[in-house]
Amino acid sequence: MHRTRPFDHLILIIGAALLVLPVVVAFMTSTYTAAQIHTGGLQILPGGNFTETYSKVLTQKGGFTGQITGARMLMNSMILGIGFALGKIVLSMMAAYAIVYFRFRFATIMFWVIFTTLLLPLEVRIMPSYGVMSQLGLLNSYTGLIVPLLASATGTFYFRQFFKSIPDELLEAARIDGAGPFKFLIDVIVPLSKTMIAAIFIIMFVYGWNQYLWPMLMTTDESFFTLMRGIKSILQVWIGSQIPDYNEAFALAVLAIIPPVAVVVIFQRWFIKGLTESDK
Amino acid sequence: MASIAIENVVKTYAGGNTAVHGVSIDIKDGEFIVLVGPSGCGKSTLLRMVAGLESISGGDVRIGDRKVNDLDPADRDIAMVFQNYALYPHMTVRENLAYGLKNRKTPKAEIEARVAEAARMLEIGQYLDRKPRALSGGQRQRVAMGRAIVRKPAAFLFDEPLSNLDAKLRVTMRAEIRKLQKRLGTTSIYVTHDQLEAMTLADRLVVLNAGRIEQIGAPLEIYHKPASTFVASFIGSPAMNLVDARVEGGMLWFGGVSVPLAGAQGPVTLGLRAEDLRLAAPGEAAVQLRIEHVEELGAQRLVHGMVEDQSLTIALSPDIPLTDTLPIALPRERLHLFDAVSGKRIETRVPAFA
Ligand SMILES: Nc1ncnc2c1ncn2[C@@H]1O[C@H](COP(=O)(O)OP(=O)(O)O)[C@@H](O)[C@H]1O
Ligand SMILES: [Mg+2]
Numbered sequence: 309m310h311r312t313r314p315f316d317h318l319i320l321i322i323g324a325a326l327l328v329l330p331v332v333v334a335f336m337t338s339t340y341t342a343a344q345i346h347t348g349g350l351q352i353l354p355g356g357n358f359t360e361t362y363s364k365v366l367t368q369k370g371g372f373t374g375q376i377t378g379a380r381m382l383m384n385s386m387i388l389g390i391g392f393a394l395g396k397i398v399l400s401m402m403a404a405y406a407i408v409y410f411r412f413r414f415a416t417i418m419f420w421v422i423f424t425t426l427l428l429p430l431e432v433r434i435m436p437s438y439g440v441m442s443q444l445g446l447l448n449s450y451t452g453l454i455v456p457l458l459a460s461a462t463g464t465f466y467f468r469q470f471f472k473s474i475p476d477e478l479l480e481a482a483r484i485d486g487a488g489p490f491k492f493l494i495d496v497i498v499p500l501s502k503t504m505i506a507a508i509f510i511i512m513f514v515y516g517w518n519q520y521l522w523p524m525l526m527t528t529d530e531s532f533f534t535l536m537r538g539i540k541s542i543l544q545v546w547i548g549s550q551i552p553d554y555n556e557a558f559a560l561a562v563l564a565i566i567p568p569v570a571v572v573v574i575f576q577r578w579f580i581k582g583l584t585e586s587d588k
Numbered sequence: 589m590a591s592i593a594i595e596n597v598v599k600t601y602a603g604g605n606t607a608v609h610g611v612s613i614d615i616k617d618g619e620f621i622v623l624v625g626p627s628g629c630g631k632s633t634l635l636r637m638v639a640g641l642e643s644i645s646g647g648d649v650r651i652g653d654r655k656v657n658d659l660d661p662a663d664r665d666i667a668m669v670f671q672n673y674a675l676y677p678h679m680t681v682r683e684n685l686a687y688g689l690k691n692r693k694t695p696k697a698e699i700e701a702r703v704a705e706a707a708r709m710l711e712i713g714q715y716l717d718r719k720p721r722a723l724s725g726g727q728r729q730r731v732a733m734g735r736a737i738v739r740k741p742a743a744f745l746f747d748e749p750l751s752n753l754d755a756k757l758r759v760t761m762r763a764e765i766r767k768l769q770k771r772l773g774t775t776s777i778y779v780t781h782d783q784l785e786a787m788t789l790a791d792r793l794v795v796l797n798a799g800r801i802e803q804i805g806a807p808l809e810i811y812h813k814p815a816s817t818f819v820a821s822f823i824g825s826p827a828m829n830l831v832d833a834r835v836e837g838g839m840l841w842f843g844g845v846s847v848p849l850a851g852a853q854g855p856v857t858l859g860l861r862a863e864d865l866r867l868a869a870p871g872e873a874a875v876q877l878r879i880e881h882v883e884e885l886g887a888q889r890l891v892h893g894m895v896e897d898q899s900l901t902i903a904l905s906p907d908i909p910l911t912d913t914l915p916i917a918l919p920r921e922r923l924h925l926f927d928a929v930s931g932k933r934i935e936t937r938v939p940a941f942a
Pocket of ligand 2: 631
C-alpha cells in the first residue's frame with residue numbers, strides 16, 4: 309500500500325478548500341442585508357441577518373401574483389427531482405427487463421432505436437414536446453413537467469448492461485423455484501439492482517433538479533415555478549432605484565444546493581456499500 | 589419419487605446446430621444415473637431438456653407417467669443443482685431454501701420444518717442466517733443441495749455441481765451426495781465430465797459422445813466391457829492403451845507375440861488397461877517395452893514407453909526395478925478387441941488353455 313504523507317494531505321486540503329470556498333462565500337454573504345452587500349461586496353464572515361433572510365426567502369409571498377413562496381418553489385423542485393428520478397428508474401428498469409429477459413421479434417433493433425435517442429438531447433425535441441403537452445392540456449401541471457423528460461435512453465442502457473451481467477443460472481433457478489416473470493423481477497432483479505438504482509437515482513435527481521429550460525417553457529402559473537426559475541426572477545426585480553436582493557438570491561442558491569448534496573451523501577453510502585458487498 | 593423416460597430426444601438449437609441426436613434412456617425410480625462425456629457432447633443440453641430449461645426439438649420426456657415436454661420447469665416436480673450454485677445473493681441461506689416453497693404457497697410451519705430438516709441433514713444449521721457470500725464454496729454447494737431437498741421433488745438434476753470445488757472437497761462432497769441420494773431414494777440425473785466422479789456415483793452410467801449414447805451400463809460393466817474405443821479411452825485412468833494388432837488364423841498378433849483368440853479376423857484395435865499389464869515371468873512370451881518416461885504416483889508408477897512403434901502405458905508397483913526395456917506379458921483374460929474402422933467392440937473368446 310501507498311503510505312500517505314503529510315504533503316498529499318496538504319494538496320487534498322488545498323483542493324477541497326478551493327472547491328468549498330465559493331459555497332462558503334455564498335452562504336456567508338446571504339447572512340447580510342442587501343444594502344450591506346451592495347456597499348461591502350462579498351463576505352467571508354457570518355453577518356447578523358441569517359434568520360431574517362432565510363425566513364423571508366422561504367415564507368414571504370412574492371412574484372408577480374404575490375402568491376409564491378420559496379418553500380413552495382423548493383417543494384416544486386423536489387417533486388420534479390424525485391418524480392423524475394423515480395419515474396425514470398421504473399420506466400427504464402421495465403424497458404431493460406423486457407429487452408434482456410424476453411424473446412420478442414426486433415428486440416435488438418428496438419434496443420438500438422432506444423439507444424440512438426441518447427444522441428438527441430431534450431433541446432432538440434423541445435418544441436414538439438411542448439406542442440404535445442399543450443394539446444394534451446398538460447401545461448402547468450406536474451405531469452407535464454415530469455413525463456416528457458422520462459423518455460430517454462440512459463437509464464435503459466445502464467440497466468440493460470447490468471441485467472446482462474446477472475448469471476443466467478439465477479433466472480433458471482428461479483424458474484425451477486416457481487417464480488414467474490413478475491416475481492423474478494420483484495424478488496430477485498430489483499434487490500440485486502439496489503446499487504444500480506442508487507447510482508441512477510443520484511444522477512437523475514440532480515439532472516431533474518437542475519432542469520431550467522423545460523420548466524420555463526412548461527409553466528406560466530407561478531405556483532408551479534421551481535427554485536431554478538425563482539432565483540432568476542428575484543434578480544430581475546429592478547424596480548426603480550431599489551437595490552437588488554442579493555442576499556435572497558444567495559440564500560435561494562444555498563437552499564438549492566442542499567437537496568442534491570443530501571441525495572448524493574445518502575445514496576452514495578448505499579451505493580458504496582453495495583459495491584463492496586456484492587460478489588460476482 | 590418417479591421414473592423418468594427419455595425417448596428419442598433430439599435438440600436442434602436455433603441456427604441448426606444439433607446438440608443431441610435421438611437419445612433414449614429409461615431411468616428407474618430411485619436410480620442414480622450419471623451422464624458422462626467430454627465437454628460439448630450435449631450432457632447439459634439433455635439435462636436441461638429434462639428440467640424444462642430448453643425446449644425439446646423431438647422425442648418425449650416423461651416423469652412418472654406424465655409427459656412433460658410442454659410443462660414449465662416449476663410444474664415438472666424436479667429440482668436442479670447448478671455448477672455455480674446459483675444461490676440468490678441477496679437472500680439469507682434460510683430464504684434461499686424457503687423461496688421455492690414460498691412460491692408454491694406452502695404453509696409457514698411446513699416450510700420451517702422442511703428447512704430445519706434439510707439444514708440438519710446437510711449440517712448447515714449454523715449458517716441459516718448468513719448470506720451466500722459469507723460461505724465457502726463447499727458450504728454454498730450444500731445450500732444449493734438443500735434448496736433441492738426441501739422441495740421433495742420427484743427427481744434431482746445435477747449439472748457438474750462439484751466442478752468449482754477443490755479436489756479434496758470434491759471427494760467428500762461426492763460421498764455425501766451419494767449417501768444423501770440413497771437415503772432419500774430420489775431419482776437423480778447427474779452430469780459430469782469427470783469419469784472418476786461418474787464411476788463412483790452412478791448406479792448406471794450413460795456415456796455420451798457428440799450428442800449420441802455410446803454405452804449405458806453399470807460402472808464396472810462399462811469398465812470391463814467398453815462398447816467402443818471412445819468409451820474405452822474415456823472411462824478408466826490412466827486411459828486404456830489402444831494399439832493396432834492383427835488376428836490371423838485364430839491368433840492375435842501384437843509386438844511380435846501371439847495369443848490364441850477366436851471371434852475376429854484381420855486388423856483390429858487392441859485395448860489394454862495399464863493396470864492389467866504385468867511384468868512377464870522368465871521364459872513367458874512377452875512384448876518388449878522401451879521405457880520413455882515414468883510418472884511416480886506414490887502407490888504405483890506409470891511407465892510410458894514404446895512397443896515397436898506404438899506407445900503403451902503400464903502401471904507397476906514402485907518396488908519393481910526399472911531397466912531400459914521391460915518384458916510385458918499380455919493378459920489373456922483382459923484383452924479388449926475393437927473394430928479397426930468403426931471402433932465398436934468385438935466379442936471374442938479366449939480358447940481354453942490347452
Ligand atoms: N444456447 C445454445 N445455442 C447454440 N448451441 C448451443 C447452445 N448451448 C449449447 N450449444 C452447443 O451444444 C453442444 C452441447 O453443449 P452442452 O450440452 O453445453 O455440452 P456439455 O454440457 O456436454 O459440455 C455444444 O456444441 C454447444 O456449443
Ligand atoms: Mg455442461
